[in-house]
Amino acid sequence: MPNLIEARGLSKVYGSTHALDGVNFEISEGKIVGLIGPNGAGKTTAMKAILGLTRFDGSLTVLGRDPYRHRHEIMQDVCFIADVAVLPRWIRVQQVVDFVAATHPRFRREVCDQFLSRTDIKRSSRVRELSKGMITQLHLALVMAIDAKLLVLDEPTLGLDILMRKQFYETLLNEYFDGQRTILVTTHQVEEVEHILTDLMFINRGRIVLDASMDDVAERYAQLAVKPDRVEEARTLGPIAVRQGLGRVHMIYDGAARAELEKLGEVGAPSVADLFVALMQGDRS
Amino acid sequence: MNRFAWLVRREFWEHRAIWIAPLIVLAVMLVGAVTGNVFLGDVRVSADIGLDGKPTGESGLSEEDIAELSSIRGAEDLHKLERLEKLEKAASSGEMRVVSAGEALAMVSPEKRQSLLAIIYAAVAGLMFFVVGIIGFFYALDSLYADRRDRSVLFWKSLPLSDTETVLSKFFVAVVAIPAVAAVASIAGQLVMAAGGSIKLAFIGGPAGLMWMPQVLGGSAIGALALAIVCALWFAPLVAYLLLASAWAPKSPFLWAVLPPAAAAMLEEIAFGSSHVIGLIKYRTLAPIEAMFRADHAKEQAVRSMDIAGNVAELLASPGMVIGLVAAAALLAAAIWVRRYRDESI
Numbered sequence: 014m015p016n017l018i019e020a021r022g023l024s025k026v027y028g029s030t031h032a033l034d035g036v037n038f039e040i041s042e043g044k045i046v047g048l049i050g051p052n053g054a055g056k057t058t059a060m061k062a063i064l065g066l067t068r069f070d071g072s073l074t075v076l077g078r079d080p081y082r083h084r085h086e087i088m089q090d091v092c093f094i095a096d097v098a099v100l101p102r103w104i105r106v107q108q109v110v111d112f113v114a115a116t117h118p119r120f121r122r123e124v125c126d127q128f129l130s131r132t133d134i135k136r137s138s139r140v141r142e143l144s145k146g147m148i149t150q151l152h153l154a155l156v157m158a159i160d161a162k163l164l165v166l167d168e169p170t171l172g173l174d175i176l177m178r179k180q181f182y183e184t185l186l187n188e189y190f191d192g193q194r195t196i197l198v199t200t201h202q203v204e205e206v207e208h209i210l211t212d213l214m215f216i217n218r219g220r221i222v223l224d225a226s227m228d229d230v231a232e233r234y235a236q237l238a239v240k241p242d243r244v245e246e247a248r249t250l251g252p253i254a255v256r257q258g259l260g261r262v263h264m265i266y267d268g269a270a271r272a273e274l275e276k277l278g279e280v281g282a283p284s285v286a287d288l289f290v291a292l293m294q295g296d297r298s
Numbered sequence: 299m300n301r302f303a304w305l306v307r308r309e310f311w312e313h314r315a316i317w318i319a320p321l322i323v324l325a326v327m328l329v330g331a332v333t334g335n336v337f338l339g340d341v342r343v344s345a346d347i348g349l350d351g352k353p354t355g356e357s358g359l360s361e362e363d364i365a366e367l368s369s370i371r372g373a374e375d376l377h378k379l380e381r382l383e384k385l386e387k388a389a390s391s392g393e394m395r396v397v398s399a400g401e402a403l404a405m406v407s408p409e410k411r412q413s414l415l416a417i418i419y420a421a422v423a424g425l426m427f428f429v430v431g432i433i434g435f436f437y438a439l440d441s442l443y444a445d446r447r448d449r450s451v452l453f454w455k456s457l458p459l460s461d462t463e464t465v466l467s468k469f470f471v472a473v474v475a476i477p478a479v480a481a482v483a484s485i486a487g488q489l490v491m492a493a494g495g496s497i498k499l500a501f502i503g504g505p506a507g508l509m510w511m512p513q514v515l516g517g518s519a520i521g522a523l524a525l526a527i528v529c530a531l532w533f534a535p536l537v538a539y540l541l542l543a544s545a546w547a548p549k550s551p552f553l554w555a556v557l558p559p560a561a562a563a564m565l566e567e568i569a570f571g572s573s574h575v576i577g578l579i580k581y582r583t584l585a586p587i588e589a590m591f592r593a594d595h596a597k598e599q600a601v602r603s604m605d606i607a608g609n610v611a612e613l614l615a616s617p618g619m620v621i622g623l624v625a626a627a628a629l630l631a632a633a634i635w636v637r638r639y640r641d642e643s644i
Contacts, residue, residue, distance in 0.1 A: 066455065067641050088458040101312070101450035108311055115304040116457055152453075 016041050017163055017195050018063060022071035024219075025058050032058040034219035035071065040212070042162075045186075045196045047206050049289055050216035056199045059216065060167050063197070064093055076162065089118065092156045093165035096172075100148055102141040106134055113155050125158035128188075146177040153181065157189045164189070166198040170205070178205050185209070207285040215292055222292050235274055236283035237264045243277040250274070254291030265291045301459065305467035306475060309441070315433050316476060320483035323429050327422065327487050331494025412514055419518035422491050423484035427525055430480035434472055434533075438540035441468040442637055443551045461638040465541065469630055472537040473530045481526035485519045524611075528586050531614060535622040536582055538629035545636040581618065589613045 018040040025033040032055045040046050050056045061067040063075055065084030073080065075087050100109065106129070114122050129136075132150045140148060149170065156164065170178040186209045190196060200206055213230055215223040225233065239247045239262045248255070250273060252264035265283045266274065274280045283291070310316060442465065445451040454464065492509040499508060543555035563575040589612070613619065 061641075064456075066452075068639070084455075085458055085460040088456065093452075093456050095449075095452045095456075099449050099451075099453040101445065101453065102448060103312055105311075108308075112304055112308055113457065116301050116459055118458070 018073075018075050018197075020059075020071070020073045023059070023062065023073050024070040025055075025062065025067065026070075031219045033062070033069070036216075036219070036221055038214065038221055038224055040195060040197065042195055043192050044211045045190065045198070045209055046212040046214055047203070047210040047285070048197060048199045048214045048216060049203055049285070050199075051293060054216045055219045056216050057167060060093075060165055060197070060199060064091065064165060090162040091165065092159050092161040092163070093167070094152050094156055094169045096168045100140045100152055103139060105137060105139050106143075106151060107136040109140070109151070109155065110136075113159075117159055119160040120155075121158050121160060125154050128154040128157060128184075145172055146174070149173060149177065149181060153184065157184070162194060164194060164196045166196065166200075168200055169198070170200065170202065178202065182206060182209055203286045203289060204284065210285075213285065215289060217293055223288075230285075230288070231282045233268055234283050234288055235266050235269060235271065236281050236287065237266065237274050237278050238262075238281070239264055239278040247277045250277075253295055254287070256287070263287075302463065302467060302470075305459070305463060306471055309437075309468060309471045309475075312444070313433075313437050313440075313471075316430075316437065316471075316479060319429055319433050320426060320479060320486075323426060324483065324487055324490055328490045328494050331491050332497050411508060412511060415509065415511060415514050416518060418491060418495075419488045419514065420521060422487040423518065423522045423525060426484040426487050426522075427480045427529065430476060430483065431529070434476040434537075435540065437476065438468070438472045438537045439544050439551045439555060441472070442541055442544035442633065443547055462634050465545070465630065465634045465637050469537060469541060469633075472541070473534050477526040477530045480529070481522045484522035484525075488515060488518050488522070525586070528589075528614060531619060532586050532622065534626040535629060538626040538633060542629050542633040542636065545633045545640065582622070585613055585618070 016039045018038075020036055020038050023033050023036040024031065034055075036055075036059070048056050048059065058067065062069045062073055063080055065075075065080035065082075065087060068081055076090055078087055080087050104112075110122070110125055110129075114120050114125075129151070132147065132154075134143065134147050134151055140151070143151065153169075170181050173181070182205060185196070190209075198206055198210075207227075210227055212226050213223060214221060223230075237247060237252075238258070241261070244262050247262070247264055250266060250269055253267050254265040256263045256265075261278075265287060271280060445454060492515065495509040496507075540551075540555055544551045547554035559575065559579055563573070563579065566572055566575045
């Protein structure tokens with residue numbers, strides 16, 4: 014499959030800090046990629062570079078073009094939701110639908126109308142009169158109605174309650190994702206996205222720490238709930254992280270033989286959040 | 299409707315003051331024309347002599363009397379009130395007597411009535427352009443800043459619209475749509491005055507049809523349109539400058555727009571003791587207004603608003619006009635560049 018996004022030596026320096034430090038990655042069509050990193054890791058900078066909102070060094074192409082120079086062309090095929098606050102507060106629901114319909118060549122009004130009709134959003138309301146959840150629903154309705162190739166979501170569910178967050182990702186997966194579109198999402202709430210991701214990318218201090226498909230991650234990393242009497246033995250196998258659980262010690266291994274591990278306890282896949290913590294700690298030391 | 303038209307339409311959704319403020323002014327004018335002394339208060343004339351200082355006859359109003367009439371018309375202002383008090387004093391001491399509007403009009407010759415009326419209509423346009431002009435000033439200052447302040451800029455930038463289109467749509471609204479609104483509102487205001495004035499004249503027994511002299515109404519309407527064209531062309535560089543400040547300012551575009559020229563003027567004053575910067579600022583902001591007032595004093599008998607059209611035409615043909623348009627293009631390009639390449643934070 015062709016690469017939708019390709020970064021080679023992508024760098025961005027703010028003063029003396031390297032927000033992105035010579036990063037290489039590719040994202041191909043039909044993926045749902047989670048870009049996960051601590052605050053200040055460079056994920057927002059990467060997003061901004063992909064959306065053509067910031068200058069960068071190195072090479073980056075989105076849909077075969079330099080996003081910084083061809084921002085308004087690539088925006089025909091790229092959508093983004095930066096976070097819940099960005100819909101203008103003065104605009105009416107009907108107005109924003111009309112405006113996007115008139116200015117976006119790939120907007121399908123019937124899809125938007127259908128989605129909105131399932132919400133409590135009134136057409137005559139102004140955005141400022143809507144609840145946070147409704148604003149996100151409205152934004153999602155607008156974005157889902159655009160037949161785009163790439164959707165970029167930067168903390169799209171920030172400030173929403175758990176029901177809304179779940180609903181957001183469910184709608185996205187069931188009604189939007191069709192196997193051909195590509196979605197790039199950053200969030201701190203890893204648990205809520207991990208089951209929808211096809212690929213995982215960890216970023217820390219401007220560098221990619223992990224870039225793998227979820228299948229590869231499951232194959233490569235294992236989490237072991239160690240039997241109490243086998244802890245010392247388990248340590249000799251070189252876990253990348255050790256965590257004291259309720260009555261049990263959990264260890265995460267990178268590329269250890271399953272057969273060996275299974276003798277020492279129960280083996281499972283680490284959650285993305287646990288893996289993230291393990292790799293970030295490893296990266297720090 | 300094409301994309302540009304939608305972009306312009308969006309500006310009217312966001313900045314509702316552009317059309318609400320003229321409606322409010324129109325409403326006030328209507329109420330004022332019917333009920334109050336807004337356009338023609340009681341006129342004070344000397345007891346023994348005529349309106350123009352000559353013995354009474356059919357001579358009508360002098361230039362000073364016309365000025366008096368128009369100043370009395372705006373009697374709501376404080377400093378005008380002081381003038382009124384003085385007039386009041388003169389009236390009570392017997393030097394002057396007060397005549398009603400109807401009486402005053404009856405004393406006035408037809409030509410003078412015409413020019414008096416033209417002044418009223420020109421004042422309507424002047425007031426409307428003043429109000430809409432202030433709205434236009436703050437519109438330009440706010441237009442590329444408001445969406446950065448509430449971060450909706452990221453939503454607009456998520457649509458396949460170029461920053462050039464966006465900035466040009468705002469420039470278009472400020473230099474074409476807003477002056478057009480001012481012209482249309484002025485003409486509406488003149489008609490409102492004519493209608494309201496007719497009602498009032500019916501009550502005080504003034505000459506019927508006075509307000510509807512076609513050459514005066516027509517001339518006033520042409521004057522309003524001419525004023526709109528002058529404002530559009532003359533203020534284009536000012537608008538482009540304000541857009542640049544609006545696109546650039548990290549905070550408070552007003553200060554970013556006002557402080558640099560103010561500082562430059564002050565430095566020039568301190569360093570060289572000259573005032574070229576102040577002169578330039580005055581020229582760029584006040585030239586059309588000066589041109590209008592020059593027109594008022596230049597010729598006596600003709601319909602005033604026609605003079606405005608003629609006199610501001612001179613302004614349009616001046617080299618300053620061409621220089622201004624070149625500057626506008628450069629400033630606009632700078633505003634587009636800043637809007638395009640400003641590093642927006644997510």
